[in-house]
Amino acid sequence: MAFQISPGVNVSEIDNTTVVPSVLTTAGAFAGTFPWGPGNVLKLISNEIDLVKYFAPRGPDTDSTVSFFTASNFLSYGNNLQLVRAVGDASNNATSNNSGIQILNESEFEQAYLLSNNSDAHGSFMGRYPGVLGNSIEVQVCAKTSTFATWDYANYFQSAPGTSDYVEAAGGSNDEMHIVVIDRDAAITGVAGTVLETYGYVSKAIDAKLNGVTNYYKQVIFNQSKWVYAVDPVEYANTVATWGHTAANTTFFSPTTIKVVSLANGSDDAPSNGNLEMAYDIFSNKESVDISLVLTGDADNTLQDYIIASIANPDPLTNARRDCVVFVSPPQAAVVNNSGSETLDVKDWADGITHSSYVFADSGWKYQFDKYNNTYRWIPLNADTAGLCVVTDAIRDPWFSPAGFGRGQIKNCIKLAWNPAKLDRDTLYSAGVNPVVSFPGQGVVLFGDKTLQSKPSAFDRINVRRLFIQIEKSIANAAKFQLFEQNDETTRAQFVALIDPYLRQVQGRRGITDYKVVCDTTNNTPGVIDANQFVGDIYIKPTRSINFIQLNFVAVATGVDFTTIVGTV
Numbered sequence: 001m002a003f004q005i006s007p008g009v010n011v012s013e014i015d016n017t018t019v020v021p022s023v024l025t026t027a028g029a030f031a032g033t034f035p036w037g038p039g040n041v042l043k044l045i046s047n048e049i050d051l052v053k054y055f056a057p058r059g060p061d062t063d064s065t066v067s068f069f070t071a072s073n074f075l076s077y078g079n080n081l082q083l084v085r086a087v088g089d090a091s092n093n094a095t096s097n098n099s100g101i102q103i104l105n106e107s108e109f110e111q112a113y114l115l116s117n118n119s120d121a122h123g124s125f126m127g128r129y130p131g132v133l134g135n136s137i138e139v140q141v142c143a144k145t146s147t148f149a150t151w152d153y154a155n156y157f158q159s160a161p162g163t164s165d166y167v168e169a170a171g172g173s174n175d176e177m178h179i180v181v182i183d184r185d186a187a188i189t190g191v192a193g194t195v196l197e198t199y200g201y202v203s204k205a206i207d208a209k210l211n212g213v214t215n216y217y218k219q220v221i222f223n224q225s226k227w228v229y230a231v232d233p234v235e236y237a238n239t240v241a242t243w244g245h246t247a248a249n250t251t252f253f254s255p256t257t258i259k260v261v262s263l264a265n266g267s268d269d270a271p272s273n274g275n276l277e278m279a280y281d282i283f284s285n286k287e288s289v290d291i292s293l294v295l296t297g298d299a300d301n302t303l304q305d306y307i308i309a310s311i312a313n314p315d316p317l318t319n320a321r322r323d324c325v326v327f328v329s330p331p332q333a334a335v336v337n338n339s340g341s342e343t344l345d346v347k348d349w350a351d352g353i354t355h356s357s358y359v360f361a362d363s364g365w366k367y368q369f370d371k372y373n374n375t376y377r378w379i380p381l382n383a384d385t386a387g388l389c390v391v392t393d394a395i396r397d398p399w400f401s402p403a404g405f406g407r408g409q410i411k412n413c414i415k416l417a418w419n420p421a422k423l424d425r426d427t428l429y430s431a432g433v434n435p436v437v438s439f440p441g442q443g444v445v446l447f448g449d450k451t452l453q454s455k456p457s458a459f460d461r462i463n464v465r466r467l468f469i470q471i472e473k474s475i476a477n478a479a480k481f482q483l484f485e486q487n488d489e490t491t492r493a494q495f496v497a498l499i500d501p502y503l504r505q506v507q508g509r510r511g512i513t514d515y516k517v518v519c520d521t522t523n524n525t526p527g528v529i530d531a532n533q534f535v536g537d538i539y540i541k542p543t544r545s546i547n548f549i550q551l552n553f554v555a556v557a558t559g560v561d562f563t564t565i566v567g568t569v
Helices: 164-169 219-223 273-283 300-310 342-352 381-397 422-430 461-484 488-510 526-530
Strands: 002-005 010-015 019-020 030-033 042-043 055-056 065-069 083-086 126-127 137-142 177-183 193-202 226-232 259-264 294-295 325-328 361-364 365-370 375-380 436-439 442-448 512-520 537-542
Touching: 126 259, 177 219, 193 219, 219 226, 273 300, 294 300, 294 381, 300 325, 325 381, 325 461, 342 422, 361 381, 375 381, 381 442, 461 488, 461 537, 488 512, 488 537
Parallel strands: 002 042, 294 325, 325 361
Antiparallel strands: 010 019, 030 065, 042 055, 065 083, 126 226, 137 177, 137 259, 177 193, 365 375, 436 442, 512 537
8 A cells, every 4th residue: 555645644554554744834844753554554644746656665564764855955955855764773863864764765766856955944835847938937825815815916816815615615814816927037938927827725734625626726836737737835924824634624824924936956857768768758559649640859869769679660570550650860970070071970879770661860950049038059960850740731731841932931931051062962861851941042951761661662752751641641540430330241341431532531631642442351351250250451552752943945946746746855
């Protein structure tokens, strides 16, 4: 049985054994006595999210009083919430972590959040994202009627906080409060003081509801906020801990001043490939997540190969999706400040990653303005090439090429890190890399539509690959309705009648030149039927994109009749 500890909640038992009541009093801190018997597991949580996962005993099966670092000590110990020591064993100090509990490494989770740096006894909020943008955030809380009238953000709410109907009906009072999340120094919106989010009339009562949905402030913020989590009760030192209690007969403490929390201690953490692989794993199950385009950002070769193999690789033994395209860019060092060596380095990079028709490679990076930090940055182009596919879907169809002067214009580009010349483009294109080129007076253009398919085939063009992805997804969804039906002529005829109009429409929209659907006794043989299977064979002739244009110009004499010369030259 896993035991959970929430901020402000007394601990009375673990594994059904009564222990010394203790309370989580500071942000991320807990102290108490536990009977560490075989199989006991302690799980420490904060504001209904797992800040630290399971702690399993590994020492002797005896009672131990333990405590954990407070929030202010997170950053000193690599952002991992770790054991301080077991009371009575001075050798188990803060750095040894040998106090009868096995500490699991939760850096993958902890490094994604910021901690508030306020001076009150209780931590109150922490940022939802890392980095300087998180440091820009300020949270203000108004929890008393007398302070509402002079509050700078009073005009965002219709009236002062008071007592909610739910708490009043339960015999309690003073549970309501208003919360605003603010862009303190303009790092997020560009305008200092901009209100990012507001939460009106939320409750301090953990069981409070509004229209049948929780109105407890921490859970409301957890469910809705894009910027912060509420961690511990926003109470002042030396006050009665009432926030987070149930509504029944509780008079909730209301600070007489506006509570202001400015987030700090945030830093731009460089995530490891292991962390990023875990993040991309979310997209590996196509039954849970429907995606068509996978961006890799500035991922290195190792991470790019992992994404290709675990998500998009066509080998069915890998249990990959095979219904999306991965977009990749070369390393920054291959094209930024690498004059004269770009072609060779980009080709070497492309030769070294997994080749597949489900991969689309571009030639470099662009320089663009970062409005959030008021600076210019080098950005890999794979997000732009994926964006061109989105635009193509919107104005045409997935089976049209996203390249060229009509649909391949790259936006928000000050300059390219490297503008490949024709000979460079020829070398790259033969290696499956699609050049992005800046043409004078015509802008920056994606000048290729090849996939990283090793062998020449119809699938070495992205429009054909995306055509089949679109058709396969649509027909697979339609085919689901044949499951558990009778495998007879009627069902097979219904399947053909369902698929044929769709393919005819794709043909009319210039995606295919011809098709044929076979679903009869020739492929649904007695053996197939007896195995409770159903087979439909669909043959497609895809429309190809134009990659090369040949124009022949012939000068003829003034008196020559064109009808006699056309076709003879």
